[in-house]
Amino acid sequence: MEAPYATLNALAEFSTCEIADALLKLGERPWGGYIADIDMWSPTYCEGQTRIIGPAYTVKLVDKLDKDAPTLSSHFADSIPSQSIVVVSAPPDVKNAVWGGLMSARAKAREAKGVVIDGRVRDLNEHRSMQFPVFAKSHSILPQNAFLRPSQIQVPLSMSTSSVVVYPGDIIVADVEGVVCVPVKLLNDVLESCKKNVAIDSQCMEALVNGAGVKETFAKFRGTQ
Numbered sequence: 001m002e003a004p005y006a007t008l009n010a011l012a013e014f015s016t017c018e019i020a021d022a023l024l025k026l027g028e029r030p031w032g033g034y035i036a037d038i039d040m041w042s043p044t045y046c047e048g049q050t051r052i053i054g055p056a057y058t059v060k061l062v063d064k065l066d067k068d069a070p071t072l073s074s075h076f077a078d079s080i081p082s083q084s085i086v087v088v089s090a091p092p093d094v095k096n097a098v099w100g101g102l103m104s105a106r107a108k109a110r111e112a113k114g115v116v117i118d119g120r121v122r123d124l125n126e127h128r129s130m131q132f133p134v135f136a137k138s139h140s141i142l143p144q145n146a147f148l149r150p151s152q153i154q155v156p157l158s159m160s161t162s163s164v165v166v167y168p169g170d171i172i173v174a175d176v177e178g179v180v181c182v183p184v185k186l187l188n189d190v191l192e193s194c195k196k197n198v199a200i201d202s203q204c205m206e207a208l209v210n211g212a213g214v215k216e217t218f219a220k221f222r223g224t225q
Contacts, residue, residue, distance in 0.1 A: 003055065003171055003187050011187070012053045014194040016173050016180045022193035026186060035179040036161040038116060042104075042127035042134040051175040052114040052133050055184075057084040058168050061098055061119075061144070062151040063091060069151040076150045077103055082111040085172040089157040090119030096142035099134065101126030108132050116172055116179050118159050135174045137161065 011019070016034075024032035039046050059076045062069040080086055086107055090098045099115055101123035107115060114133030120140040121127070127134045154168040164181055166172070171182040182190055200221050207217045218224050 003184055007187055007191060008053050008171065011171070011173065011182075011191050011194070012051060014191075014198065015051075016175050016177045018194050018198055019173055019180050019182065019190060021197055022190045023180070023182065023186070025193055025197070026189055028183075028186070031162050031164055033164060033180045033182055034162060035116070035118070035159050035164050035166070035181060038118070038135050038137055038161070038174075038179045040133070040135050040174070040176055041121055041124060041139065043131045044128070046176055048176060050133055051173070052085060053171065053173045054083050054085045054113040055081070056087045056166050056168060056170045056172050056181070057081055057112070058154055058157050058166060059086060059088045059150055060152040060155055060157060061088065061090045061148045064145075064147055064149050066149075066151075072150050072153065076153050077106040077110070079153065080107055080110040080112050083113060085113045085174070086115040087157060087166050087172060088115065088117045088119060089159070090117070090148060092160040094119065094147060095140055096120065096144060096147045097122035097140040098144045098148060099136070100143065101130075104130055104132040104134065114174065116174055118157070118161070133174070135179055 020032040020034050057080055088098055098119040099117050099121045104127045117136035120138045121134055121136040122140050157166045166181050173180050203221045204217050
């Protein structure tokens with residue numbers, strides 16, 4: 001099931017915070033699709049207006065010495081779909097990077113929107129010079145191929161920092177606030193919820209700026225105390 005571009009463009013108007021709020025209201029527990037502890041490293045570190053949205057292209061890495069895990073017949077970067085967001089999963093607690101400048105160059109040539117890494121990144125200046133959006137847990141000076149190897153593509157990925165599982169084709173949204181995963185089946189409901197919630201919060205903001213109290217404002221516009 002593919003998401004219509006018009007719907008994705010409409011959803012792109014909302015922040016990851018607003019999307020996570022909508023997912024929580026729709027019952028996506030416990031984290032509302034939030035992939036925790038992943039920050040923006042490129043094109044700038046945790047600042048700016050960059051926001052990417054697109055279907056997940058998933059890549060699972062394993063320990064280089066793991067002989068039992070599947071082996072890819074070709075490099076995962078050569079089959080990145082246009083307009084997708086690459087989501088890379090690495091074993092927890094590894095200290096090496098799992099994505100570098102060469103991978104961003106290939107992903108950009110494949111017209112990927114960006115990459116979300118459940119792991120570390122290196123070659124920060126190279127990504128930034130390309131203006132390629134990179135979101136990761138941290139950074140490292142060590143390479144991927146000395147420690148890990150790509151094993152599978154387009155398989156569900158369990159994120160190490162939360163209970164979120166990213167399925168191929170899930171809609172990933174990432175910006176300065178963080179990263180959120182939206183199941184395609186909930187896309188329209190999330191969009192409608194975002195529109196409603198943001199309108200209410202705009203009314204709350206106007207009231208608070210004009211001196212109203214929080215309790216009375218929330219009761220009036222949100223129906224809560």
